[in-house]
Amino acid sequence: MKGTNLGELEELILLATATLYDNAYGIAIQKEIKAKCNRSISISTVHAVLARLEQKGFMDSRYDGQTPERGGRRKHLFRVSKSGQKALHQSKEQRDSFWQGIPKIAFDK
């Protein structure tokens, strides 16, 4: 199935979620990506990707952590699931194997 391969944005969001660990929700993820990659992703896109990742089983989510700055609403918190971790690893391995295979001469200046 197509679901085992990660899209670039999906991978970024998974990584950001993993980094934020216990405080990974829409806005936080958006900011994290902005900070690390200097990429502006609209909040609706973040939500769309999160929903897709959850559907694929790469994420678990729960509601928690009411704060006044959210008008008393809880946060929709995400965490990378086991299969999400697996997918991230797989992706990293694929890339690494490519990196190792690149002859030195190819990137020489």
Place this chain on the structure above:
Amino acid sequence: MKKELQPPRWIYNILERFCDPYLWEGISGDLYESFLENVETKGKWKAQLMYIFQSLGFLKMKFKKKEKRLSNMKSIWFNYFRTTLRSIKKQKALFGINLIGLIMAISCSLFALVYINDELQFDTEQSDADRTYRLYKRYINVPEEVDHLTFETSGLMGPTMQEEYPEVEESMRICPWWHQVIISYEQTNISTDKIYFADSTFFEFFDYEVVQGNAATILTAPSSIALSESFAKRLFGDEDPMGKMVVGFDDLDYQVTGIFKDPPRHSSLQFNALISWSTTVPGVGQLGFRWMNNWLAQGIFTFVKLAEDADPVVLTEKLPEMMNRHFTERADQYFLKLMPLGRMYLHGEKVRANRGMKSGSITFVYMLGFSAFLIFLIAGVNYVNISLSRATQTRTEVGIRKVMGSSRKQLMGRFISETFFSTITASIFSLLIVVLLLPTANMLSGKELPIAAFFQPITLLALVGFVLGVSLFVGLYPALVLSSPPVSTILKSSGGVVGTTGWFRKVLLTLQYAISIFLIICTAVVIRQTDFLDNKPLGFDKEQVLILDVDNEVADKIDVLENSLLSHPNILSVSTTRSTIGDGSYSTTVFPEGYTDELGTRVFGVDQEFFETYGIQAIAGRTFLKGSSADSANIVVNRAMVEFMGWDDPIGKHIRFAPESTPLPIIGVINDFHIHSLATEEIEPMILYLDLSNQWFTAVRIGNGNLQGTMDHVQDTWDELAERTPFNAFFADDWFDEQYNKERKLLKISSLYSMISIILCGLGLFGLTALLLQQRTKEISIRKVLGAPLSSILSMMNRQFIIIILISFALAAPLSYYLISGWLDQFAYKTTLNGLPFILAGGLTLLLSILIVSGLSIRSANANPAENLNTE
């Protein structure tokens, strides 16, 4: 929390309704958090804006509320579609009636719409059309009881306005010629009646496109002529026409200085030759028509272009003052007005003397639109009534669907979709029908509507409008009613008519019949009026009189022509005159004996044979003596003149043409005869004088022998005498026929529409009765078993319809009387409005309904009661 920190509420609400409730808390929380942050960093307004944009980003299917039912919606709709088809199959006749009704209504409306849309486009494409006006005047003459509007203006009105009023930027005079003019180049002679004299700025004032020649100077020099592309092609073939000399107006030479594109179809001005105005200016051009360049003579058309900010109303108010300064004699009779260029085509219909131009009729446009709307109403009523009556049949279906959990909304959707389906089918058929029947429709309406007129956005828009409009307005009420029955009553086998009591249906039926009766009454009156116009005695014998248009060339040999014509045994008499019906006579003021004021009269120049040839007898005194010019100082008048003057013994009374001129004695009085359309002009007092010098028309009285042979003889005689004048002749009765084209057009359309309306009413009644009978089969059977005679069953079925028709008649008759007598009042001569059209309309409708209802009832009453009752 402070109030200004709230994000826009409306988008929040929309999003809340839209989003999946599980995701919503997270989404709205994130949006709010980001909003608060933006307020801090970017300010309140920008934050609000960003909130909206961010919110819009969430309007995606991904976040949409998951419909629980979504999964089986498709099959439900598929099932609706199948039930629709099934019910159509079961009730083919009813579906057919509905479909035919819709098709007729949509076809009529579509045609009317395209027609009207096309009529509205006339002259609107001219640039500056919004500030271009046509001058016209109201002509009031109290003693002679004249009060009408006319486009005729004098040649000096336009230039004077331009000179004296700064708000008039430009003025333009044109003078379409009254008769055919022959234009010749070498051996080619072409006769045209689309020839205008025009001011030199013509091509700057209007947008007509110049193909060859310099637009600014084409019409500057005297004796210049500009030709249309197609006309030049006919005259010159492949030769280059520029600079060539042609023989044209008044047998003089003209130089071709320009070629222009044929005027577009949507132009009121239709011309294929233009002659420069300077040609007519005395002392400048070879024609030297003083009358085209003074105040007194009327007959010129004037257009003006106003400055951007000028108010036409203000200008109109200044015009009497101009008249007072320059044209005192008529300042109390001529009241100048301005008509916007775009309105001229349709609204100019009531203004007289609009010669040489295309014109439409706003009355016809209204009537067409109104009739189409009425047809639409009738068809809509049919649809609603038949659908409502089906309630008993759909009851079980609705009940079961409700038991299975259908909501009311869904069921309404099912019924509306049925209407939708019918309307779409009908629209497709209508488009086909209208396009296929276009040639016929063009013939009926006398308009050349190209097929391309239908393939415009407006047609598509109209069809979509029809489909949606009908589905919603016509489909909604039946859908409401049909989906209404509560479950409990449905599954019981008994239960009467569902939902609607009969009254709503009866109101609709009354409305429908009222419309139909209205249309029939109007048609009947239009028929009477056209018939009246056709058959009213004209005061002369219009049958078998052929009138030849004699040009200078033939006029020189007029004796040869007359003698040669008379040599044929079937030609009884020949008369060559200056005046004839519709042409060659003129109005002027004269001074009759014993009348202190001047009297407006029509002056008619004739020869001695005129009276015999046209079949006009003297009722007192005598007409001009044949074979002598002794009567050249005597005159003959008509009866209207005698009546106006109140003369007991008119013979020997004198009339002067000018205050100081010789009084001319009256030697005879003839019956009034019509020389104009009976629709527009009344008989005027008339003076006939002996005019042997102007030979413009030759009238030929043909006997009852071989007509074709006689015509051939006339044609041969002509061809022998005329080298460059084409044969141009018409029959007197044809000429009068042509005057009533407008009325005939109306007659055709109103006949068609009233026929459609009565067919639709009949069909509707047929369907309704069939359904009623179906519901009452058992009742009728039981009545029969109990011994009711056929007549009582028939009267039971007929009674309610007869009452409905009587009420409709009572509604329609006064309304149509009011409207149609208003229409009749426009005519100079009109038929009397008696009860016949009303009786006819009421009777026809009643008869048709009784026939339909009785026919159907007899069939069901004759069925074997045992068969109908054993199903219980």
